[in-house]
Every structure is written in structure tokens, then in C-alpha cells.
Amino acid sequence: MIKSAWLLIALQTVIIFNIYGQIRSLDFDPQLAPFYHGVASGDPSNDGFIIWTRVSPEPNQTNSISGTWKIAADSSMQQMVKSGVFSTDSSIDYTVKIRIDGLQPGQFYYYEFESNGRYSLVGRSKTAPIGDNDSLRFAVVSCAHYEAGYFNVYEAIRKRNDIDAVIHLGDYIYEYGRGEYGQFFINDREYEPSGEAMDLNSYRTRYSQYRLDADLRRLHQQYPMMIVWDDHESANNSYADGAQNHDSNEGIWEDRKLASIKAFHEWLPISQVDSNDNKRIFRNIKYGDLASIIFLDTRLYGRDVQMNFTNSSIQDSNRTILGSYQENWLFNALKDSSTQWKIVAQQVMMAPLKIVSNNNLSFVNEDQWDGYPKARERLANFVIDSGIQNFVVATGDIHTSWANDLPLDNYNSNTGNGSYGVEFVTPSVTSPGLSFNLPPSFIQATNPHTKFVNTLDKGFIILDVNKTRCQAEWYHINSIQFKTSQTSHATSAYVINNERHLNITQSISLASKNHSAPFGPDIPNNPSYINENNNPTLLSIYPNPVKDLLHLQLIINQNSTLNKIQCFDGLGKQVFFKVITQPTNGLKNITINTAPLESGNYIITMVGDKFKYSRQFVKH
Ligand SMILES: [Fe+2]
Structure with missing residues (x-):
């Protein structure tokens, strides 16, 4: 069953162990088994939304895991509206x-998954309205560097209970290694x-870590999210x-780009607009007659390489940040929009x-x-020449708070004339601020179209939209260094309506949409919590069947250690073992080189001081 010389090599080199440190116990809730990563919903339409979960494989489950889902009108899941079945496996981690349709517009619904007799958390989601509607309210976020702080912003948004959905403008994860950023x-x-x-392996692990964060998990549980990637979902x-x-x-x-895109689609509740092309995330989500939210990809789809400002080619008329296909799509979306x-x-x-x-x-x-000055010029000209009104841009990426008019050459900062639209820039959830630290007055002196800037605080925007006006409200979080959901309005x-420039106010729109629909409950509808009894929890084993890695x-639960890993062939003969010399509990990633193994069934066994845990895999 095993090739000659493999055994000797195996004992020394073939198992690549990456044993990592302890994670916060808060991040891992055994009550949620096997739905440790919670639930999520996204991309609402007027008759449905996407629902999402992840089923961590249990020891006795086969490679393919099946289960059921349910939609209900109430948080106790008694008034069932729809139901169905699902199947998942290692190929999608x-x-x-699941895309749910056939629901009523502008309504809250609840959803739940079941597998092997265990239930997920009950999620709450909301369909988009249809036709005439008076007001909408969104939270706008971006840039969550996990190492830099607690995701208090996500918890502060969840608690408000007054938004229709969350708009996430990317940098949902960061690709950096430990200590490399900030x-x-x-x-x-x-x-x-x-x-x-x-x-793919490392992107999946990073998403898994993020999705175990309790603040992020709770936010996903209570609201639909509409998300695009920025750069750090790849690099x-x-x-x-x-x-x-x-x-x-x-x-x-x-290869790296495609791996990052695959993990993004696996782990986030985003609809795939083109079933043949998962690279396309630009899409138009309509919220009745009041608003279209037109999502763009200024990163991976068509952007030309960044270029120094001293390079005259930066003015090349062919230079693009969207790519020609997406740019045309945007122009058509703006022109055809009836919202x-x-x-x-x-x-x-x-x-x-511009800075001095x-x-x-x-x-x-x-x-x-x-x-990308020519690309911006094409967009500005299109907006003006086509008579596009109410052009509002929501932006992330820069980790700081900005309110900008979008100036044409004839812009007048006193009247706002010569602006083709407005831009609201959300601060980061946790990511560090600008490389330069200048007072707002200094920045505004050379950028008179900037009506508000704050370069210090973390937070989010509440975007409140009605027929009279579209208003952004900046809320800054008191700290990211300790747990708090206290915010202050900046x-x-x-x-x-039908103007093209900003007005600054200190007023806050009334929380007229404070929802009467209760939150999905904090614990799943399981009859009783099954004590894991110090057993480790396997979050992933893939691919299975495996070829090389x-x-x-x-x-590994608290107060427990992993001591060794053994692998047995189909006849029960041990084909290798490895002693773990860094016995720590917490989240661990282990990569095993299976290339030298012959085809067949194997059992991998993890042995700790308080457990012995086995799982079958197939070598092709
Ligand atoms: Fe960022």
C-alpha cells in the first residue's frame, strides 16, 4: 500500500505542520455545532435573498453533507413559508x-438550516421593496483588519435595528500575515x-477565522449584506x-486571483450574476422605485496597473479602472435606471x-x-451629457471619513455648481488610517470639494434615503482596542433631489425604521446542547478524495492538547505518524503531503491527552 522509501521520508518531512496559537474562546461557540460559522443572507431582490451557512464536517459524516433549510415568517420558525434541501462537500469548503425566491417584497423573514438533527442559528433577512416606497436605510462599511482591533463597528450596527441592509465595500478580510500591517x-x-x-487553503482559513468572530457573526445573522471585494480579498x-x-x-x-475569488464566493452570501463567470461581481440591486445600488469592481475585473503621477502615460485615453465591458455596463445601468x-x-x-x-x-x-483620470472624465461626461440625476457614490478603501462633491473643471466650491454628483466615504471598521496625518482644514484648503473629512476615527455610515434627499451620517466608534458598541455622531x-452638491448638517435622520421584527434568537433551536467533551472540532478536511495535499x-478545545497524528491504510496498518511538539489548543491548520500514498482508503487519527479522533479520506 505504500511506496518504498516513503515511510522514512514520511517520518521526517512529508507532514508539514503549521501549529498556531490560541484563539479567543469567544470566537468559538460549541453550541453552534456543526454550524459554527453562523448564518448569513445577502443580495436581496423584491421576492427573496441568498441564504448562507457552513456545515463543519463531523467524524462520522461522509464527504457529502446534506440537510434542509426553512424560511418562516416568525423568529420561532413556526409559520413556515418555504423549505428545501441542500447538499455540500469539500469542493466548496x-x-x-441558496437563492430564495417567491417571497413578498419589503418584508422580514427568518431562516434556519438543519443537518443530521442539529439546527443552525435562526437568521433574519429582509426582501427589497417594490414600486413606491418612502425611505430606505443602509449601513455602509469597509476595511476590517482583524489584528488591529475588535469588530465593534459590526456590533454597533447590529444593535441599531433600523437598517434595511448592510453595504460592504470590501476589505472584508486582509491577506497579510501576522504583524505585517499597521x-x-x-x-x-x-x-x-x-x-x-x-x-485557496489559506484564503479559506482566513475567511473561517473572520466568520468565527462573534460580532461579525451576529451582524450577518440579523441583516442581509451586499458586498463587493476590494484589494485585500486578494492582495x-x-x-x-x-x-x-x-x-x-x-x-x-x-492562480492566486482565481483562488481568492473562489473563496470569496464560497464564504459570502453574494449571488453569482453570471453563472459562467465568477469574476463578475458588478451588479445592480434595485430597492423599489427609490434607489438602485450599482455595485462596481474597480479591482480585478479590468483595472490597468497603477502608475506614478509623473508618468505621462497616466493620461492615456485608453486607461481604465473598470475595463471597457464593465464601464459600458455601468453607463447602461445609469441610463436605463428608472429609480x-x-x-x-x-x-x-x-x-x-491633492496635498501640498x-x-x-x-x-x-x-x-x-x-x-485613472481619463476613466473618471468619461464617467463624469456621461453623467452630465446623459442628464443622469441623483448620482451618489459610496466609497470605502481609504479607512477615513469624507464627504465630497465630484467636481468638474468649472466647479465652484461656494455654490456647488459644476459638480456632477456627490461621494460619501466610509471609515474603516478597524484598519489603520492614512499615511499622512493632516488637519482637516489643511486638506480642505487644497480640496475645496471636500466638505467634511476625519482622518482619525473608525466607524460606519448610515445612508438614509428618501424622496426629498439622500443623507449620509458618520458614526465613529469609541474604541477598537476594547469591546464597546458606543458610537458618536460626527x-x-x-x-x-435633483441637485448635484452636498450640504452639511449636524442633524440625524429619525430612526423611523426601528424594526418591529425581532432579532433571530441568540441560540439555535436544538433540543439540548451536546457537550463536546474535549473532543476537537474539525472545521475542514479537504480535498477528499485527495491527490497531493x-x-x-x-x-482543539481549552485545557486539551493534540499530541500526535497517525495515518492508517485500509488494512489498519500505520503508514506514518507524527509527534506534535508544540501542544497548544486553539485553531490549527495541518497540511499533509499525501502524494507518496498509493490510491485507496485511509484513516487519519488525531490523538490528544483527552481524545482520539479519526476521519476517513480517499487517496486518488
Ligand atoms: Fe482597506
């Missing part, structure tokens, strides 16, 4: 994603895996054919940003629309 780190929030995420300052943070010794960019407000939800800042440095006034960030900015992701 045991994730489950100066401030929370001790118990070290990245898994410890190195940079750059292949820093990515573009179609590469990224600043992708070196040639890190493999082929296209009052056109909210373009995208990643990088559209308004110009060494007595020179110059652009500072070639990664934002400033680095400012508000609004644009009046078998990836295991497991959690």
Missing part, C-alpha cells in the same frame, strides 16, 4: 448558499494562518493582472485628492480614481 495589534487576534493568504493594490503585494516568487497571479437615486457602491475614492508637499501641490494616491451630509483545520 462545506459552505451552503502598528497596533490586539494580542488575542493574531491571523490564521500566520503567513500571508495566497492560495494589496490589486489590479486585473497583478498586485503590489504579489511577488513573482508567490506563484502565478492568475430616483443611483447609488454607485464601489471601492476607491472618486473625488480628487515640499511646496508642490500634487495628487497623493495613484491607486484611487486620481490614477456629522451628516446630504444632497437634495490534504488540509485539515481543527479547533
Whole structure:
């Protein structure tokens, strides 16, 4: 069953162990078994939404895991509306994603999954309205660097209970390895895996870690989310054919890009607009007659490489940040939209940003629309020439708070004339701020179209939309260094219907949409909690069947250690073992080189001080 010389090699080198440190006990709730990563919903339509969960494989389950889902009108899941079955396996990392339709517009619904007699948390979601509706309210977020702080922003949004949905503008995860980004780190929030995420296995592990975060899990449970990626779902300052943070010794960019895209679709409740092309995430989500939310991908779909401002080619008329196909799609979406407000939800800042440095006034960030001047000009001209009204841009990426008019050459900062639209920029959830730290007055002196800027605080935007005006309200979180959901209102900015410039106000829109629909409950509808009794929890074993590398992701419970791993062939003969010399509990990733094994069935056994845990895999 085993090739000659393999055994000797096996004992020394073939098992690549990556044993990582302890995670916060808060992040892992055994009551949720096997739905440890909670539930989520997204991309509402007027008759449904996507529902999502993940079923972590249990020891006795076969590779394919099946179960059921249910939609109900009430949080106790008694008034059933729809139901169905699902099946998942290692090829999609045991994730489950189902498009629900046939529901009523503008209504809250509840959903739940079941597998092997165990129930998930009950999620709450809401369909989009149809036709005439008076008001909408969204939370807008971006940029959650896990190591830099607690996801208090997500908890603060959840508690409000007054939004229709969450708009996430990307950097949902970061690809960096431990300690590689920023100066401030929370001790118990070290990245898994410890190195940079750059292949399917490591991207999946990073999403798994994020989705175990209780604040993020609770937010997903209570609201639908509409999300686009920014750069860090793949690599820093990515573009179609590469990224600043992708070196040639890190493999082929296209492979990395496709791996990041696959993990993104697996782990997030996003609909795949084109079933033949998962690279396409630009899409138009309509909220009745009041608003269209037009999501763009300014990263991976068509962006040309970033270019220094001193390079004259930056003015090349063919230069693009969207790619020609997406750019045409955007123009058509704007032109054909019958909704009052056109909210373009995208990643990088559209308004110009010039700063005085060494007595020179110059652009500072070639990664934002400033680095693609002709593409921005084409968009601005299209908006004006086509008479597009109520053009509102929602932006993330820059980790700081901005309210901008979008100036044409004839812009007048006193009257707002010469603006083609407005831009609301949300601060980060936790990610560190700008590389320069300048007072707002200094920034506004050279950027008179910027009506509000705050470069220090973390937080989110509440986007409140009605027929009279579209208003953004910036809320800043008191701290990301300790757990709190206290926020303070910084400012508000609004644009009046059929105007093209901002007004600043300190007023807050009334929480008229404070929902009467209760939250989905905090614990699943399981008859009783099954004590895991110190057994480890296997979050992943894939691929199965395996060819070369078998990836295991497991959690060793508190007060328990993993001592060794054994592998047996179909006749019960041990084909290798490995003593674990760094016995720590917490989240662990283990990669096993199975290339030398002959085809057949194997049992892998993890032996700890208080458990023995086996799982079958097939070698092809
Ligand atoms: Fe970011």
C-alpha cells in the first residue's frame, strides 16, 4: 500500500505542520455545532435573498453533507413559508448558499438550516421593496483588519435595528500575515494562518477565522449584506493582472486571483450574476422605485496597473479602472435606471485628492480614481451629457471619513455648481488610517470639494434615503482596542433631489425604521446542547478524495492538547505518524503531503491527552 522509501521520508518531512496559537474562546461557540460559522443572507431582490451557512464536517459524516433549510415568517420558525434541501462537500469548503425566491417584497423573514438533527442559528433577512416606497436605510462599511482591533463597528450596527441592509465595500478580510500591517495589534487576534493568504487553503482559513468572530457573526445573522471585494480579498493594490503585494516568487497571479475569488464566493452570501463567470461581481440591486445600488469592481475585473503621477502615460485615453465591458455596463445601468437615486457602491475614492508637499501641490494616491483620470472624465461626461440625476457614490478603501462633491473643471466650491454628483466615504471598521496625518482644514484648503473629512476615527455610515434627499451620517466608534458598541455622531451630509452638491448638517435622520421584527434568537433551536467533551472540532478536511495535499483545520478545545497524528491504510496498518511538539489548543491548520500514498482508503487519527479522533479520506 505504500511506496518504498516513503515511510522514512514520511517520518521526517512529508507532514508539514503549521501549529498556531490560541484563539479567543469567544470566537468559538460549541453550541453552534456543526454550524459554527453562523448564518448569513445577502443580495436581496423584491421576492427573496441568498441564504448562507457552513456545515463543519463531523467524524462520522461522509464527504457529502446534506440537510434542509426553512424560511418562516416568525423568529420561532413556526409559520413556515418555504423549505428545501441542500447538499455540500469539500469542493466548496462545506459552505451552503441558496437563492430564495417567491417571497413578498419589503418584508422580514427568518431562516434556519438543519443537518443530521442539529439546527443552525435562526437568521433574519429582509426582501427589497417594490414600486413606491418612502425611505430606505443602509449601513455602509469597509476595511476590517482583524489584528488591529475588535469588530465593534459590526456590533454597533447590529444593535441599531433600523437598517434595511448592510453595504460592504470590501476589505472584508486582509491577506497579510501576522504583524505585517499597521502598528497596533490586539494580542488575542493574531491571523490564521500566520503567513500571508495566497492560495485557496489559506484564503479559506482566513475567511473561517473572520466568520468565527462573534460580532461579525451576529451582524450577518440579523441583516442581509451586499458586498463587493476590494484589494485585500486578494492582495494589496490589486489590479486585473497583478498586485503590489504579489511577488513573482508567490506563484502565478492568475492562480492566486482565481483562488481568492473562489473563496470569496464560497464564504459570502453574494449571488453569482453570471453563472459562467465568477469574476463578475458588478451588479445592480434595485430597492423599489427609490434607489438602485450599482455595485462596481474597480479591482480585478479590468483595472490597468497603477502608475506614478509623473508618468505621462497616466493620461492615456485608453486607461481604465473598470475595463471597457464593465464601464459600458455601468453607463447602461445609469441610463436605463428608472429609480430616483443611483447609488454607485464601489471601492476607491472618486473625488480628487491633492496635498501640498515640499511646496508642490500634487495628487497623493495613484491607486484611487486620481490614477485613472481619463476613466473618471468619461464617467463624469456621461453623467452630465446623459442628464443622469441623483448620482451618489459610496466609497470605502481609504479607512477615513469624507464627504465630497465630484467636481468638474468649472466647479465652484461656494455654490456647488459644476459638480456632477456627490461621494460619501466610509471609515474603516478597524484598519489603520492614512499615511499622512493632516488637519482637516489643511486638506480642505487644497480640496475645496471636500466638505467634511476625519482622518482619525473608525466607524460606519448610515445612508438614509428618501424622496426629498439622500443623507449620509458618520458614526465613529469609541474604541477598537476594547469591546464597546458606543458610537458618536460626527456629522451628516446630504444632497437634495435633483441637485448635484452636498450640504452639511449636524442633524440625524429619525430612526423611523426601528424594526418591529425581532432579532433571530441568540441560540439555535436544538433540543439540548451536546457537550463536546474535549473532543476537537474539525472545521475542514479537504480535498477528499485527495491527490497531493490534504488540509485539515481543527479547533482543539481549552485545557486539551493534540499530541500526535497517525495515518492508517485500509488494512489498519500505520503508514506514518507524527509527534506534535508544540501542544497548544486553539485553531490549527495541518497540511499533509499525501502524494507518496498509493490510491485507496485511509484513516487519519488525531490523538490528544483527552481524545482520539479519526476521519476517513480517499487517496486518488
Ligand atoms: Fe482597506
